Amino acid sequence: MCETARATDLLDWYDRHARVMPWRVGPAARAKGVVPDPYRVWLSEVMLQQTTVATVKSYFERFTRRWPTVAALAAADDGEVMGEWAGLGYYARARNLLKCARVVTHDHGGRFPDNRDALLTLPGVGPYTASAISAIAFDRAETVVDGNVERVMARLFDIHTPLPAAKPELTQAASQLTPSVRPGDYAQAVMDLGATICTPRAPACGICPWRVPCRARAAGNQADLPRKSPKTAKPTRHGIAYVAQRSDGAWLLERRPPKGLLGGMLGWPGSDWSDAPAPAPPLDAYWHSLTEEARHTFTHFHLRLQIEVARVEAPTMPSRGAFLPAERFNPSELPTVMRKVFDLAHGALENLG
Template sequence: MPPASAAETLLSWYDRHARPLPWRVSPRNRQQGEVPDPYRIWLSEVMLQQTTVAAVKAYFEKFTRAWPTVETLAAAAEEDVMKAWAGLGYYSRARNLKKCADTVAGKYGGRFPDTEEELLKLPGIGPYTAAAIATIAFDRHAAVVDGNVERVLSRLFRIETPLPDAKPEIRAKMGDLTPQARPGDFAQAVMDLGATVCTPRRPACVLCPWMSACAVQGSALAESLPRKAPKKEKPTRYGAAFVAVDRNTGAVLLRRRPPSGLLGGMTEVPGTHWSEDFDRSAAAQDAPFPAPWTQKTGEVKHTFTHFHLRLTIFRADLEATGTPGLEDAWWSAPDRIEGEALPTVMRKALAAALEPERPGSG
């Protein structure tokens, strides 16, 4: 199928089947003159990195209610942005989100650049995000390639080279297919095709508008594409978390992590370093300050991009009199803990510490 015919076929399908997403302008509304908001496109693309659409929707709506424009986000306190992001993961995205908003509001007068080259100069924006914003928000011709696009084109053209080595070929194919007219809608159409029809398992080939042109349609080979290089086994690191609770009010002692590095700028309960050779049998000796620490039953398990984590949990009930020797720490009352910038692993640690012991345990 010639690229022009392929694009026309897919756009016709997209006009009927486009997913309604809170950041998207529907194809019908675009044809009636509605223009996408670059701020909403940028925000959604940053949130969608390594995260599912289902998980992002609620966060996107929370952010746009609190900060409806890039100027309002730039004016927000970084701590508030981190709190709103808590639970979404990959926290460097949140830090770069704030930096990017500051740059767009300050250097560009609140208007996002409309080319890939200029967008790449902004904090936290890489090649994919720059292409997506330029294409979807400004209808610039660019090859937008995410995981859905990689799957669709690997199957359409029977690209059997494993990822990531196949990326240049897939990007070139996407560039060839993307039409000059409606490139933004076309990019979203390929993404929707991958999300709803050309799925990782049991693709619905009979519903695909590109079925007749697909090199693997209906075959067992489809589910094996795209091929991926074998993943390296993740190491497991260990550590301990120490949850201090004010016996009178139920407040919990929290502190802020350093601004850079893993979970930078987020909130945590005091704890140890995390390492593969951490001595769990002597974890109590690493407590941040003297207190009647009691080890909780079991451990908290969490997985990051590059390693698994196992945390031994300790709890101490005491009188809250200052923050014993801890910098940038505070006592958070029970009704405020939910709104703290606690990443998921720290929420797990708190839940494990605050859960009552079962009879016979410990």
């Protein structure tokens, strides 16, 4: 089967089965001339990095209600954006989100560049994101390869090279199929195929539009692909978090440095999650050690945090951080690991009276 026929079969399937996404212009609307908003395409692609569609939907809807345009996002307060991002993880994305919005607004008149090379000059926009925006927002024939597409290509071409070494080979295979007609719809169609039909486990080959040309299906090994290199065991790091609440209800918080894990996010004063000696408490108080630790897993390591809690009188001057009034404190704006600390510490502080 030729590449054109494969693309046509997939697009026919997509026209009937495209997933409905809050950031997507569906094939029927696109056929009527509705053009995708590059801002919404870019925002969704940044949010979807390392994050599931189910998780992203609510974040995307809140972001676009609050900041409906790239100019509105560019003018937003950094802390408010980081607060809205809390829970999505990979916080460097949020910092780059603001940088990119400001570059687009101030240097490009509020309009995203319409080609891959120019998009690559924007902060936080890498090869995948540039290709996705170029194809989906501007209908350019760029090859878009995410995890779903890698899986589809590994099976379609029966590629046994394990990931991540197979990435160039899989991208080359995908580039052979990218059509010049409806490339934006095609890019989303391949991702939808991987997400709904060519799934990691128990692929539904019987209803797949590419079941005939699929080499892995013919060989009977589709469920074994793509192969993956063994993962190295993640190390475990330890740290300490100091949670202090003042008698007037205010909480002691500090904003983390702009670079590094959880950069720019609010959190509890504590250690830097290394083998260095634990820092002194941020203020003099009677600290209570909790028996339960806050546990969290990052991309490259597991973290276990010892929690120390204290109730203090007002006014109190800490050596680091600042007290945030109770009416301005929203636990949901904390990154996930800091929210885990809060959930454990809050109950303990209530018991202290």
